[in-house]
Amino acid sequence: MPLHCASGIFVLLSACLISFTPPCDGGNILVFPVDGSHWVNMKILLEELHARGHSITVIRPSNSWYIPEKSPLYTSLAFEVSEGFEDIVKAYMKEQMRVQREGGSALTFFKLTKEFFSVISKIHSTWSNALVQLLNDEKTMKSLMDSHYDLVLTDPCIAQGLVLAKYLKLPTVLNVRWITSGDGHFEIAPSPLSYIPVPGSGLTDNMNFIQRVKNMFFYSIIVFQQKFVVGPAYDALCEKYIEGGCDIISLLREADIWLFRSDFVFDFPRPTMPNVIYIGGFQCKPAQPLPADLEDFVQSSGEHGVIIMTLGTLVDALPKQVADEIASVFAKMPQKVIWRHKGERPTTLGNNTLIVDWMPQKDLLGHPQTKVFVAHGGTNGVQEAIYHGVPVLGIPLFFDQFDNLLRLQDRGGAKIINLSDVHSFEQGINEMLHQDSYRQNMQKLSRLHRNQPVSPIDQAIFWVEYVMRHRGALHLRTEAYKVAWYSYYSLDVLLLLLTAATVMLLSTLAMFRFLCCRSRRTTKTKQH
Incomplete structure (x- = not known):
């Protein structure tokens, strides 16, 4: 067969x-x-x-x-x-x-x-x-x-x-x-x-x-x-x-x-x-239809598509200066932007950006118009991005977020920027939009992830x-954790083997020394 x-x-x-x-x-x-x-x-x-x-x-x-x-x-x-x-x-x-x-x-x-x-x-x-x-x-x-x-x-x-x-x-x-x-x-x-x-x-x-x-x-x-x-x-x-x-x-x-x-x-x-x-x-599932008003906004993006941004449930608002800088970058772009932001409304907000208190993240990630996901790198969001094949611009804040994004970046599906370096935000967004490799790599990960027997x-x-x-x-x-650390790494066995080898080596040297000394005494006796 x-x-x-x-x-x-x-x-x-x-x-x-x-x-x-x-x-x-x-x-x-x-x-x-x-x-x-x-x-x-x-x-x-x-x-x-x-x-x-x-x-x-x-x-x-x-x-x-x-x-x-x-x-x-x-x-x-x-x-x-x-x-x-x-x-x-x-x-x-x-x-x-x-x-x-x-x-x-x-x-x-x-x-x-x-x-x-x-x-x-x-x-x-x-x-x-x-x-x-x-x-x-x-x-x-x-x-x-x-x-x-x-x-x-x-x-x-x-x-x-x-x-x-x-x-x-x-x-x-x-x-x-x-x-x-x-x-x-x-x-x-x-x-x-x-x-x-x-x-x-x-x-x-x-x-x-x-x-x-x-x-x-x-x-x-x-x-x-x-x-x-x-x-x-x-x-x-x-x-x-x-x-x-x-x-x-x-x-x-x-x-x-x-x-x-x-x-x-x-x-x-x-x-x-x-x-x-x-x-x-x-937790990932195929995307469901968006609410009518949100679907209209997404479709109005035309060929340019949509960028979605959320920094998770713990981040209601970024510092005002950071939010204003990000909003000004979005305002320059031809894409439409959906941004989950509950803080003070940025003064630099453009007409292309929709501020929401909540967004259907899974359904937006699965929408064919979504081009980039700006995210903090939480496990749920990262895995949903993989499932739907959407590249990620990551802004990690704490806990596991940097490690999650690092794995995507290593596979060519994400780019990480630091909160203290938001001036690179515009460069990062444009790079992800115009370099096809990011989307191709994420879509490859999506195919691999979905290809499971169960x-x-x-x-x-x-x-x-x-x-x-x-x-x-x-x-x-496993019961391995009940074993002492020196036994787990077989250090006691190694010590025994080294001791045995050392004893054998010293015994051999002692034997040679004994035979050599005996041979010398015999030679001296014959000479006399």
């Missing part, structure tokens, strides 16, 4: 196995999400799980930003948080933009790092204290115990869901891209720093010696962050409520399935593990139900 035929049959059988696997009978799922754009991803999973007849309970902060108290998808359980996730992150975002405008000096880097550590510590401490209150609520905890959940589905960007799952002794499924200290791969899969870039390093998987030194430096920052910034926020919590104690890294490694919001069309190739399921772009969302639901059917997935979980 020809190789391509055998391969085709294998793919078809694989698709059939997932498509026709019997659904899990009415599972009972406890969900501990993270607010903001992370909830957008989680909600898509919940919609699919609800459609399959599963019962869902969502634990949400009472002052939640995005997560509604009442929903046809789930019942909710509220707990008190002293300060909302939105408030903390927005305050950090404003400071981040202010410091970035100072330029790219070493002092700026240390200011940004210090501020980042401060906000991370505050987020984890705030939510850790909130979980303590929840665990101390006897009525609520009894209700959770009596509900006999099949698993906990959580986003480990904040670790409270992991701790709660451990307390309830339930299997855990992670809806994950980032963990408490960066890319989740680094905690469960072999991650050689020689070719796997650390988040924040600004590196690709092709590094020279100096870049590998830089990569090691950034890795040390992540280790420091986990050990001295994030870890202490959970130490007392784990010691008091978890039998035998725990730490966040061990809880991550004990998770049954990692639904990883990435894939190797987007990310750099690297070692992985059998319980990591790649669902990058699972859709990412179907993969995700299959593995959630898999954990429910089998009460976990221990057989897919």
Whole structure:
């Protein structure tokens, strides 16, 4: 049988196995999400799980930003948080933009790092204290115990869901891209720093010696962050409520399935593990028709097309000077512009630019008139741009955004500019509009991403139900993390072999020395 035929049959059988696997009978799922754009991803999973007849309970902060108290998808359980996730992150975002405008000096880097550590510590401490209150609520905890959940589905960007799952002794499924200290791969899969870039390093998987030194430096920052910034926020919590104690890294490694919001069309190739399921772009769908007024505006662009711009849910407004500079660039262009901007209306705004509070981003990206996507580089937006094949002009602001855009730039589908260098904005826009390579590269990525035997969302639901059917997935979980570091790297074996080789070498030398000395004594005796 020809190789391509055998391969085709294998793919078809694989698709059939997932498509026709019997659904899990009415599972009972406890969900501990993270607010903001992370909830957008989680909600898509919940919609699919609800459609399959599963019962869902969502634990949400009472002052939640995005997560509604009442929903046809789930019942909710509220707990008190002293300060909302939105408030903390927005305050950090404003400071981040202010410091970035100072330029790219070493002092700026240390200011940004210090501020980042401060906000991370505050987020984890705030939510850790909130979980303590929840665990101390006897009525609520009894209700959770009596509900006999099949698993906990959580986003480990904040670790409270992991701790709660451990307390309830339930299997855990992670809806994950980032963990408490960066890319989740680094905690469960072999991650050689020689070719796997650390988040924040600004590196690709092709590094020279100096870049590998830089990569090691950034890795040390992540280790420091986990050990001295994030870890202490959970130490007392784990010691008091978890039998035998725990730490966040061990809880991550004990998770049954990692639904990883990435894939190797987007990310750099690297070692992985059998319980990591790649669902990058699972939220992407074909574009729907635009509202009539927006469609009229888009069509009025004619052959020039449309540029769309949004900097995500956290950025209501750019600094006024930056907004005015961007608006003046847009005003010169023949394209129409749709810009999500909720701040003060720029004084330089042109007639070709439509300011909106909200835009149907997926549908605009899928519209044939859309030429360029100006974005901050959030995971959702980047993956939707890949799905629809639209080149991206990136203005990263914080967290994972630069790393996301870097991967697209390395593949020729994006260009990154810094907020402190908005004077290059016009050059970047024109380059993306007039160099066909950007669109061609993004369309190639789109074809690669769509060419899968099973859709990412179907993969995700299959593995959630898999954990429910089998009460976990221990057989897919490595035990390597329980091995001492010197055993993991076989340093003890190497020491033994070096010791044995050294003993053999010294023994051989001693034998030769003994024989030589004996030969000399014999010769001297004969001469006498």
